[in-house]
Amino acid sequence: MSDIKIKSKNLNVYYGNKQALFDVNLDLNEKEVTALIGPSGCGKSTFIRCINRMNDVIDICKVTGNIEIDGIEINSKELDVVSLRERVGMVFQKPNPFPKSIYDNISYGPKIHGKGESKNELDEIVENSLRKAALWEEVKDRLNEPGTGLSGGQQQRLCIARAISVNPEVILMDEPCSALDPIATAKIEELIDELKKTYTIVIVTHSMAQAVRVSQKTGFFHLGKLIEVGKTEKIFKNPDNKMTQDYITGRFG
Amino acid sequence: MNNEHTVKSYEEELQHLTDSVIKMGSLTETQLVDSMDAIIKVDKDSIDKIIKSDEEINKFRSKIDTQIMTLLVKRAPMAIDLRETISSLKISQDLERIGDLSKSNAKKVKPLPLDLPDELLSNLKRLGDLVIKQLNDVIDSYVNKNFDKAKDVWEKDEQVDDLTYIAMESVIEFLSKDKKNLDFSTHLIFATKNLERAGDHITNIAESICYLIKGEYLKGNRPKGKVIQE
Numbered sequence: 001m002s003d004i005k006i007k008s009k010n011l012n013v014y015y016g017n018k019q020a021l022f023d024v025n026l027d028l029n030e031k032e033v034t035a036l037i038g039p040s041g042c043g044k045s046t047f048i049r050c051i052n053r054m055n056d057v058i059d060i061c062k063v064t065g066n067i068e069i070d071g072i073e074i075n076s077k078e079l080d081v082v083s084l085r086e087r088v089g090m091v092f093q094k095p096n097p098f099p100k101s102i103y104d105n106i107s108y109g110p111k112i113h114g115k116g117e118s119k120n121e122l123d124e125i126v127e128n129s130l131r132k133a134a135l136w137e138e139v140k141d142r143l144n145e146p147g148t149g150l151s152g153g154q155q156q157r158l159c160i161a162r163a164i165s166v167n168p169e170v171i172l173m174d175e176p177c178s179a180l181d182p183i184a185t186a187k188i189e190e191l192i193d194e195l196k197k198t199y200t201i202v203i204v205t206h207s208m209a210q211a212v213r214v215s216q217k218t219g220f221f222h223l224g225k226l227i228e229v230g231k232t233e234k235i236f237k238n239p240d241n242k243m244t245q246d247y248i249t250g251r252f253g
Numbered sequence: 254m255n256n257e258h259t260v261k262s263y264e265e266e267l268q269h270l271t272d273s274v275i276k277m278g279s280l281t282e283t284q285l286v287d288s289m290d291a292i293i294k295v296d297k298d299s300i301d302k303i304i305k306s307d308e309e310i311n312k313f314r315s316k317i318d319t320q321i322m323t324l325l326v327k328r329a330p331m332a333i334d335l336r337e338t339i340s341s342l343k344i345s346q347d348l349e350r351i352g353d354l355s356k357s358n359a360k361k362v363k364p365l366p367l368d369l370p371d372e373l374l375s376n377l378k379r380l381g382d383l384v385i386k387q388l389n390d391v392i393d394s395y396v397n398k399n400f401d402k403a404k405d406v407w408e409k410d411e412q413v414d415d416l417t418y419i420a421m422e423s424v425i426e427f428l429s430k431d432k433k434n435l436d437f438s439t440h441l442i443f444a445t446k447n448l449e450r451a452g453d454h455i456t457n458i459a460e461s462i463c464y465l466i467k468g469e470y471l472k473g474n475r476p477k478g479k480v481i482q483e
Contacts (some may be wrong), residue, residue: 237335250259250331
């Protein structure tokens with residue numbers, strides 16, 4: 001049994017008068033991939049945005065309940081959000097490299113977090129991050145070219161390299177392959193398999209097949225509620241909840 | 254399942270698969286009944302018809318294989334749909350084997366003398382009747398997705414084992430009376446064994462149905478009759 005890395009307890013999220021999450025209790029295991037599935041607007045992205053407090057930037061957003069990482073509450077006012085985001089990286093649906101060189105895309109994070117003081121150290125971080133993201137061999141000879149010039153799949157791996165450059169503990173992925181072709185998707189999935197040896201990963205996906213392939217645990221959200229969570233194999237072979245079954249078999253709505 | 258798939262053609266494809274398995278089950282049952290009738294009545298005229306009907310069963314098996322391949326490729330079924338698909342594959346394999354055993358039994362009618370004593374065949378008939386009922390019940394449990402009925406079939410295989418033992422004893426006793434009976438008695442022993450094996454395939458089907466319904470395999474060992482234990 002893996003250790004619990006992230007624990008949410010009675011988590012509620014409101015956007016103004018609209019409640020987006022209802023009493024979500026969900027444990028995410030360390031160095032495992034947890035997939036969150038559910039129809040659009042069910043709250044799965046809202047949930048992962050709570051893990052690195054991305055919702056802080058939305059004025060009308062209110063969060064109640066708890067989210068703990070390694071047993072420490074992350075919603076407290078005292079917690080430094082910048083250092084939280086150093087520990088919890090994020091990769092988005094659409095690859096969003098900075099309009100800078102490949103090298104600068106990776107070195108930017110370490111620099112602002114005070115890592116890699118010398119050029120040599122930064123070079124090392126850039127190479128290691130790109131290697132971990134399985135991109136080094138493809139870009140090592142053109143590190144000064146703009147990141148935006150890469151293909152979609154390469155850009156997404158660049159964003160993953162950027163996320164891991166600050167040595168986080170958790171990586172959040174919000175539909176990381178939805179804009180990619182099957183080959184680029186396979187490369188990202190292979191990468192996720194590799195990354196889970198080092199990081200705790202949470203992935204939001206609309207692809208059931210992807211959830212089955214990459215995750216060990218799956219949670220199904222509907223209308224802001226966590227309906228069922230369990231081992232991925234169990235969820236996709238024999239879920240306990242009828243709503244889960246209806247959703248994954250395409251009998252929904 | 255109350256809710257239907259959003260994609261209607263998916264719903265239809267799964268329904269067609271279930272229909273094929275039910276039809277194949279029904280053909281297999283008819284063939285088993287006919288082959289038992291042929292043995293008990295020593296009806297040599299029906300042998301060819303029974304052998305021919307096996308071709309029809311084999312065609313269903315191929316059809317079901319194709320339907321399953323298409324479903325897997327097109328729909329990547331999950332949960333209950335995945336279990337339905339995989340169970341259908343396994344059930345059709347077992348039905349085909351039962352068909353082969355019925356065909357084999359029909360072929361054994363040829364060397365039988367027309368004046369076989371009733372007491373020799375009565376135990377074989379009891380065994381045949383039970384195996385036919387088991388097949389009927391297991392198909393019924395598939396049609397109605399009835400877990401308890403499938404489990405009941407699984408447990409009753411113990412009786413098939415016991416009746417196999419009794420039927421074999423009657424044939425051996427008959428054989429021991431006169432060595433001239435050796436030739437056709439051997440055929441009757443094989444026919445008895447075939448029925449016992451058909452019973453085993455029926456329990457496999459029952460297991461597949463239980464898995465299809467609850468998503469879990471039946472726990473523990475199936476109860477075994479005397480012939481197996483000894």
